[in-house]
Amino acid sequence: MGQAKHMTTALIVLAAGKGTRMNSDLPKVLHPLAGAPLLVHALQAGGALDPARTVVVTGHGGDLVEKAAQAFDDRILCVRQTEQLGTAHAVAQARPALDGFTGNAVVLYGDTPFITAETLEAMIAARQTHDIVVLGFEAADPGRYGRLVMDGDALQSIVEFKDADAPTRAITLCNSGVICADADTLFSLIDAVGNDNAAGEYYLTDIVGLAGARGLSAGVVTCDESETLGINSRAELFQAEQQFQRAARATAIEDGVFIPAPDTVIFAHDTYIGADALIEPYVVFAPGVTIESGATIRAFSHLEGCHVSRDAVVGPYARLRPGAELAEGAKVGNFVEIKNAVIDTGAKVNHLTYIGDASVGAGANIGAGTVTCNYDGYFKHHTTIGAGAFIGSSTMLVAPVTVGAGAMTGSGSVITRDVPAGDLALGRAAQVNKPGVAARLMDKLKALKAAAKKG
Ligand code: UD1
Ligand code: MG
Numbered sequence: 001m002g003q004a005k006h007m008t009t010a011l012i013v014l015a016a017g018k019g020t021r022m023n024s025d026l027p028k029v030l031h032p033l034a035g036a037p038l039l040v041h042a043l044q045a046g047g048a049l050d051p052a053r054t055v056v057v058t059g060h061g062g063d064l065v066e067k068a069a070q071a072f073d074d075r076i077l078c079v080r081q082t083e084q085l086g087t088a089h090a091v092a093q094a095r096p097a098l099d100g101f102t103g104n105a106v107v108l109y110g111d112t113p114f115i116t117a118e119t120l121e122a123m124i125a126a127r128q129t130h131d132i133v134v135l136g137f138e139a140a141d142p143g144r145y146g147r148l149v150m151d152g153d154a155l156q157s158i159v160e161f162k163d164a165d166a167p168t169r170a171i172t173l174c175n176s177g178v179i180c181a182d183a184d185t186l187f188s189l190i191d192a193v194g195n196d197n198a199a200g201e202y203y204l205t206d207i208v209g210l211a212g213a214r215g216l217s218a219g220v221v222t223c224d225e226s227e228t229l230g231i232n233s234r235a236e237l238f239q240a241e242q243q244f245q246r247a248a249r250a251t252a253i254e255d256g257v258f259i260p261a262p263d264t265v266i267f268a269h270d271t272y273i274g275a276d277a278l279i280e281p282y283v284v285f286a287p288g289v290t291i292e293s294g295a296t297i298r299a300f301s302h303l304e305g306c307h308v309s310r311d312a313v314v315g316p317y318a319r320l321r322p323g324a325e326l327a328e329g330a331k332v333g334n335f336v337e338i339k340n341a342v343i344d345t346g347a348k349v350n351h352l353t354y355i356g357d358a359s360v361g362a363g364a365n366i367g368a369g370t371v372t373c374n375y376d377g378y379f380k381h382h383t384t385i386g387a388g389a390f391i392g393s394s395t396m397l398v399a400p401v402t403v404g405a406g407a408m409t410g411s412g413s414v415i416t417r418d419v420p421a422g423d424l425a426l427g428r429a430a431q432v433n434k435p436g437v438a439a440r441l442m443d444k445l446k447a448l449k450a451a452a453k454k455g
Pocket of ligand 1: 016017057081083084085086088089090110111144145146147158160175202203204
């Protein structure tokens, strides 16, 4: 077996199952874990092997699953398994998509999100000594898992729970389902798999016994049981989410992030936070967030698809939506929503404001209650605010509109035309004072109220 062969890997991800126990219309592999479908977790894990081809075997909810796979990576090949006749039958569907491929094939399950790159790499390495490598684990409760029957270091066979006798059921070393073998060998063994078993299914696990009969060897790489957690029910999905969150919090703390109440902070699968950032309690990170070192995210803030630079401060009670980009030292305060907008260095948007489809220049100050009126019901329009501009409280910026550098808008203005740099724009009715009118009005009202009480 040449080295080069070991370098090339194809992934086969099984995702045709129904997931009956999820009690859901959504295909099981599309249920989200840390903000990404289970399938994406499996694809990301397998992606660590830098596969030359990735094939997803779909079935139940195939259209949706294929869409999700292609959204993750449009080079992914999807094949449809119209009838779920077993895991060997599922893998066999991938054969045409791997036509002309030579190298290792790695079979993963789309509902098993925690397999690590290290484990998969250990399996590829073990291919140096074995024709088939199976990922096994010591199960605390072996339940209905397939059992790995060993002879010393060699894996003799995998026996499904349904087909196992009492001594075999007593084995605690179980099959995770992840298998790695040379692709040609894999498909040639699958050709020989029958369905004469308790389930009447074509078991992928049968290839191990068949390999032995052909003088091929099989071996086992083991990992922690938590890595092989597969999702079959909402309860297991919840358990997986907790497992993910625990690990993400521990990693962030380990990496030097200051999180005084880690149990209240929710991470997404791809959250990145630099060292010495401070994350206050009850912060939610939806997907696509990067926080640089030294930034502060104050309590009760929700962030998604955004980037927060060094020394920027967000919240408390702020919402950063996709495309929010905060430069160094920018400040976004309470009850402020930012969407698709750049807040440049040191700019401040401190209170009760919506900034959408906009750019706010360095050092600009946005007064409380300002709104970029970005949507006319059909199209979105851009607002540009120059460096050092001062936007008075409660300004309505009717986009498209530009406020020049160093310009000001009067409080309560509705700005519909561009404001040149350095100008003051007043877009509100001029104030009129009526001498003594308030006092006379109050006297009149007081008298009316007194009369009403008497009557
Ligand atoms: C399988 C293994 C078992 C292992 C266990 C680990 C076999 C025969 N058994 O059993 O040894 O301990 O996983 O969780 O392989 N699938 C398809 N098409 C099919 C059948 C299954 O795509 O026709 C997919 C499922 O969607 C799922 C995966 O393959 O993602 C495993 O199938 P499942 O029915 O859960 O196998 P188990 O009985 O759990
Ligand atoms: Mg299963």
